[in-house]
Amino acid sequence: MAESLFVPKTADRRVIYDEITPQIAALIEGETDLIANLANITAVLKEAFGFFWVGFYVKKENQLVLSAFQGSIACTRIDFDKGVCGHCYTTRQTVIVPNVEEFDGHIACSSLAKSEIVLPIYSKSGEVFGVLDVDSDKLDDFNETDAEGLGKIVKIVERII
Ligand code: SME
Numbered sequence: 001m002a003e004s005l006f007v008p009k010t011a012d013r014r015v016i017y018d019e020i021t022p023q024i025a026a027l028i029e030g031e032t033d034l035i036a037n038l039a040n041i042t043a044v045l046k047e048a049f050g051f052f053w054v055g056f057y058v059k060k061e062n063q064l065v066l067s068a069f070q071g072s073i074a075c076t077r078i079d080f081d082k083g084v085c086g087h088c089y090t091t092r093q094t095v096i097v098p099n100v101e102e103f104d105g106h107i108a109c110s111s112l113a114k115s116e117i118v119l120p121i122y123s124k125s126g127e128v129f130g131v132l133d134v135d136s137d138k139l140d141d142f143n144e145t146d147a148e149g150l151g152k153i154v155k156i157v158e159r160i161i
Helices: 013-028 034-049 084-089 144-159
Strands: 055-062 062-071 077-079 096-099 113-120 127-136
Touching: 013 034, 013 084, 034 055, 034 062, 034 144, 062 084, 062 144, 077 084, 084 096, 084 113, 084 127, 113 144, 127 144
Parallel strands: none
Antiparallel strands: 055 062, 055 127, 062 077, 096 113, 113 127
C-alpha cells in the first residue's frame, strides 16, 4: 500500500478530489479488511479537506451502525427513518443539507456541525450497504463538486464490499 498522502495546496476541491482518488485506490489495494480500508479512507478525507467529521454507517439488521470514522464521537445507531443518513438510505440518493438546523429530523451529534453531505453505498446486489457521511462546521459547505468527488470514492468502496 501507499505510505504517504500527497494533497495539493489549493482551495479547489475538484483538484484535490482528482489527486486523492487514485491515491485512495492505491492505499487500499491488496488489503482485504474492510474496516481497515474504510478507516484509511476517512483519514484521507479528513487530512485532505479538514472536514469536521467523516465516517461510514453500515446497514446491520434494521439500522445504520457507526463504522470507521474520523472526528468527534458520534451516535452509534441510526434508524432508517431518522436523520440525514436515514433519509439517504431510504431514498437511495445523495443528500446535501446546506443547513442542518433546517433539516427536519437531523441528528445532532455535535452542535458544531452546520452542513453535511451523505452518499449511499451500493452492494453488488443493488441494496444500500451503508452510507458515507461528511459533516462540516461551515454552513453550505457542500455542492455538486463534492457529490461527484465523493461519489468516485464511494465507487472504490463498492468494489471491495
Ligand atoms: N448527521 C447525521 C448523524 C450522524 S452524525 O452527524 C455523525 C444525520 O442526521 O443523519
